[in-house]
Amino acid sequence: MKETITILSMVLLTINTFAQMPHWSWAKSAGGASWDLGYSVSTDASGNVYMTGRFNISTITFGTTTLTNAGDYDIFIVKYDAAGNVLWAKSAGGTSSDVGTCVSTDASGNVLMTGSFQSPAITFGTTTLTSVGYGDIFIVKFDATGNILWAKSAGGIESDLSISISTDANGNVFMTGGFFSPTINFGTTTLTNANNSGNYYDIFIAKYDVTGNVVWAKSAGGISYDEGVNVSTDASGNAYMTGYFQSSNITFGTTTLTNANYQNIFIVKYDASGNVLWAKSAGGTSYDYSNSVSTNASDNVYMTGCFFSPTITFGTTTLTNAGDYDIFIVKYDATGNVLWAKSAGGVYGDIGKSVSSDASGNVYMTGSFSSPTITFGTTTLTNTSPDFPDSSDIFIIKYDASGNVLWAKSAGGASSDEGLSMSADASGDVYITGYFNSNTITFGTTTLTNANNTGDTYDIFIAKLKQANIYGSVFNDISNDCVNDSNETGLSRRNLLINPGNMIMQTYSDGTWTLDSLPAGNYSITADTSGSWKRTCPLSQNFTVIAPDSVTSAPSFGFISTETCPQPNVSINMPFIRRCFNNQNVYVNACNENIATGTLNNAYILVQLDSLLSVQSSTLSYLDLGDNTFRFDIGNLNPGQCQNFSIACSLSCNALLGQTLCMSANLFPADSCVFDTIPDIPTGVSLCTLPWDKSSLKVEASCISDTTGDKAVRFVIYNIGEPGDGDMKCHSPVRLYVDGVLTKVDSVKLNGGDSTIFVYSGDGRTYRLETDQHPLHPGNSHPNASIELCGGTMNWQPGLITALPEDDADPIVDIYCGAVRGSYDPNDKAGYPTGVDSTNNLYPNQALEYLIRFQNTGTDTAFTVVIRDTLDTDLDIFTVQSGASSHTYTFRLYGQRILEWTFNNILLPDSNKNEPGSHGFVSFRAEQNKNLPNNTLIKNTAGIYFDFNDPVLTNVTVHTVNDGVKKISTGTKVNPVPKSKNNVVKIYPNPFHSSTVIKINGLLGGYSKTIDCKIYNLLGKEVTTLCKLGRKGDEYIIERGGLKSGVYFYRVSGTNINSANGMMVVE
Known part of the structure; x- marks a missing residue:
């Protein structure tokens, strides 16, 4: 039973010192049936973000920009705004393999990119760079709009790599990597490989000024593989370089570092003139890697990587390996002293790939973990892939300045996914890029799909993790004490409402919710109690925001499952019904809702179609049961899992324009726990106060002919309860509506298995007969049946069947009735029932079902469609259920009662090229707030966004609450057909x-x-x-x-x- 909201007590929570809780704000992907990777990401002072990497597919699309590959691997660079919109995208490449490895921004909003190219020549803007060996280095500077300011190259006769780039406050540029060539030239400076045979890499670091002139260049290395992997700068213009060395020793300035065994880590600090201020090493008896270095505003330095050695020591701190590769993160002060060092890892390979700091001194780290679980502080992340150790998930961690873990997040799919680079912006929001090998990968509520969809190739991702000032949680309170213990997990997709402001919150996959900010003041927050869950905390709680930019922890809500119960829900829709047309789709959506506490086992759907529809095909196999009824087996549905399918139909030419066709979907099995809501009390009828008598009523309608050939409307009310055990103990009201007007009231009292008949002369008008179940009948069934066009078209008014509600208030059944139409507005919205009379009157407490249709009438393919609908305040936001749709979408509730559907990668063709394929729709349902007064207006409209265009606004739907719909009219007459006493x-x-x-x-x-x-x-x-x-x-x-x-x-x-x-x- 749904619970009435009552404030039992108030809990006042104020500012605390907890960290901001993050949530995935957006995520984007790009790629094809090849190996495409995002290598590096960087932000600018305006909140924009840049990404670079490589693509091997023939074409790759970012937003509306498609880049074409010139050969093997090509370079790309993309600029996004803070909302994830692509501002521009560029590519470069020749006939061979060319890669962008790192991107950085300067204080003027310019962008620097570096990498390497194996093609004989590569062009940036009007500048063509020519390779002098097997692989050369490039560095390019763009302005904020993507124009190339200059481009430079460097290299020798062998393969030389630039891996990292960083800018200082004056716009100077530092670059590091490795060179295989015997010598390499940077401007007028020639660096010589210490091995001098071209068989091993040596380290280089070079500094350029703002116009691209080389200021200085340095090298280091021995007789084995040594490489600079990452570089960063501080506010004083110093540069920090990190990497690895396999040579027995390596010298930076006057400091010689000695290798402990096989491969060790180094970190070096240079001043602005290229002098070495200090150099440090760390390592054990095996392979140890440093992958990233970053500085903060206090000139402290952070470094991350991984170590395979049994132990590794930083300063006086020794870290111990737990299995394969383990992650490390180290903090140094400006003079090279180790302030702290941390490690994390499991039984398999876990790698720290990138580190970044924010203006508040916090530090972030990303990478990948192949272990089944990995723990950071008190947070344990679980690998979503079953294929250990050959697959990995992405992690992202936030530490405070003292090395305490503030939070940890993960993302991944069934295969190998890796975070390669990250950057924190001025607001503390974090951007991450890398690749995903999984078929799909989920960041919060956004699921990205691998373009190859086989798990054999890599696709690029970029995602934004936003940190909010206000946060809270909903959790599974196993201990039943309103305290979130460490073993109690969060509950996802739970709705909460903050007032004043009517702000709807929805929890993420970990049970947390976040909000950027609220004005200073006192607020209440109320939790939705739907489903088989008992609350363990007060239903409404209070909290205070001291200041808009302060960090506020809102009250948490605990729930505990009361029984194992699925929450089935089914939806059916046919948005476009045109006579004589083929391949018109009926769409069905069946879910076991997220609030379920049990699996819906061996589920199946019975779909009954109007007799004028003929099935041509279906996306899901079915069993034809006859009488236009079809069974679809959908297997087991876990909580939160859905099954969607469509049925292609042809519509008979005998259908009339305006005629209403009805279809239904029934989802089975239906456990008794599903019917948990007491129906509304019928209006104007004495309520039966006896216990439920196990009766169950059903109404059917037909158009029959008498012996003279005249038409008659025939209604049969059945009591399908068991004979004797299901006999009615009370009368139930019977209401007859003619053309939407309540015309006659009667009552029935039937024994189980019995029926009664009502017959009226057929005159073409729309007849509807309805009755009420016993008040304690399980669920929300309101039996009714309607019929139109019985007796001809003379008195027929189209569209009246949909004026009053169907008998589909229970979640396991849905009935859709739609009119046969000709031409129509391609972007519109309709609400059902449509309501009676010109003011669209409907019952109080009557649920509304909305249909939003859209069409791409532009001149090109739409890649993304977003629909936003602000729900009327007289509808209950907690009752919103998204239903059937034409395409796969993600759905969320947020802000001031905003409903949002996002159709990512919808590839909706324009109507000029493919008219039938240019259409789409989505449906949803919401209930009224309880007992609204008469004349309450319920209005709704939607905005439809095609890619980055301004929204197309639908019409406004209007309904008027009016209990007069159930008041009898004396102005409408009917002619009952006489009948004798029943046998x-x-x-x-x-x-x-x-x-x-x-x-x-x-x-x-x-x-x-x-x-x-x-x-x-x-x-x-x-x-x-x-x-x-x-x-x-x-x-x-x-x-x-x-x-x-x-x-x-x-x-x-x-x-x-x-x-x-x-x-x-x-x-």
Whole structure:
């Protein structure tokens, strides 16, 4: 049962000293069926972010810019704004392999990029660089708009690599890497390889001024492999370089470092003139790597990498390896003293790849871990890949200045994914790039898909991790004490509401939620209590924000599962219905909602289509049950898992424009725990106060002909409860609507298995008969049936079937009724039920279902479509359920009641090139706030964003709350068809196995020589005629024949017999 919100107590929480909690703000991918990587990322003072790397695919697209490969690997550089929009993208390359390895920005907003090229020549803007050996170094400077200011190269006769670049406060540029050539020239400076044979790399570092002139260049190395891997600068213009050396010793200035065994780490500090101020080494008896170095505002230095040695020592701190490669991070002061050192790792290879610091002295690290789990501080990250140790996940960590872990996050899929570079901006937001080998990878609510989708190639990713000032959590409170213990995990996608402001929060995968800021003041926060969960904390709690830029921890909410229960939900829709057209899709979406506490096992869906629709194909296999009913088996659905499919149909040319076609989807199995909400009290009828009598009512409608050929509207109300055990103990109201107007009120009281009939003259108007279940009947069923066009078109008003709600308030059933249409506005919104009269009146407490349709009417393919809908304040934000759609989307609630659907990589063609493929839609459902007063207006509109264009605004839907919909009108007349008293019908045995007997008492005129006995299934469709005359005049035998086990209805008619109906069970 849904819980009424009551404030039990108030908890006041104020500012604390906890760190800002991060969330993934956005994530983007690029790539194709090849090996494409993002190597480096950097931010500027304006909050923009730059990425460079390589691409091997023939073309690669960033935003709306497509780059074309000239040969093997080509270089790319991309600029994004803070929101993830591509501002520009450039490429360069020749006939061979060319790679961008590092990008950096200066204080003027210019961008520096470095890397290497093996092509004979490579062009940047109007500058062509020519290789003098196997592989040369390049360095390029762009302005903020992507124009090339200058480009330089360096190299010898062999392979030379530039791996890292950094700028100082004056715009000077430092570059490091390794050179294989016997000599290499930087400007007028020639560096000589210490091995002098061209068989090993030596280290170089070079400084350029703002115009690209070489200021100085230095080298270091021995007789083995030695390489500079990363460089960084401080506020004083000093440069720090790190890397590795395999030579027995290596000298920087006057300092000689000695290798402890095989491969050791070094870090060196140079002043602005290139003088070595200090040099340090670290390493053990095996392979140890340093991959990144960064400085902070206090001129402290951070370094990260990995070590394979059993132990490694930094200063007086010795770190111990836990398995394969382990991660290290070290902090030095400006004079080279070790302030602290930390390690992390599991049984397999775990690597620190990049380190960055922010203006507050915090430090961030990213890399990858192949171990099943890895622990940073008190946070344990779990590898999502089952393929240990051959696959890896990405990690990102934040430390404070003292080396304490503030938070740790991970991302990954089923294969190898790696974070290669990161950068923190002035706001403390963090950007990360790298590659993903998995078919899909998820950053928060954004899932990126590998373009090759086989896990055989790499795609590029870039993601933003935003840190917010206000945060909280929702957790699984196993201990039932409203305290989030270390073993109690977060609950994802839980909704909370902050007031004042009507701010909707939704928890991330780890159960946390964040908000950038709030004005100073006092606030309340309320949690959604849907599902089989019991709260362990007050439902509404209070907190105070001292200042907009302060860090505030809001109250946490604990929930504990009350039972194992799935939360099934199904949606069906046919957004475009056009007569005589083929391949018109019916879309079905079935989910076990995220709030579920159990798996929906062996699930299947029964889809019933209008008789005018014919199935042509389906994206999911099905079983045709006859009568236009189809079964789709979808297997097991875990909490949060969905199954989507579509059914391509043709619509008969016999359909009339404006005629309403209905279709339904029923999701099975339905556990009793699913029906957890007491229905609303019917209006204007005395409430039955007895316990539920196990009755269950169902209404069916048909258009029949009498003996003269005149049409009649026939409604049958069935009690499908068990005979005896399901007999009604109270009367239920019956309401007849004609053309949307309540015209007649009656009541029924039926025994289990019995039925009653209402018949009215068919005159073409739209008739609707509805009744109410017992008030304690499980779920929210409101039985009704409608029919139009019975008796011709003379009195027909199209669209009235959708004016009142269908019997689909329970989550396991959905009914969609839509009109046959011709041309239409391609970007529109509709709300169902549409409502009665010109003011679109609808019942109080009636749920609304919305359909948003869109079409790309532009001149090119749309890569991304985003729909934003601000929910009316008179609708309950906690009841929003996203439903069927044309394309895969991600959905979130955020801000001031904003609903957002994002269709990433939708590739929606423009209508000029592919009109049928240019359409799309999404649907959702929301309930009214309880007991809204009459004349409350519920308005809604949506904005549809195609790529980076201004939004296309839909029409505004308007509904008026009016309980007068259930008040009878005296102005509308109906003509009931006279009928005699029903015969008394008994059936025995019931249930039966092979045959049963129908006994009819009260025959008019006695013995009946002719008998018509028809059998119907639960969907009201005739199965067969199986009756034959019995040995006595009032008894008739029903043979089972080919009937399968289940529940059926029968109807008996014939000479001297008024129609008699009932239910029977075949065992």
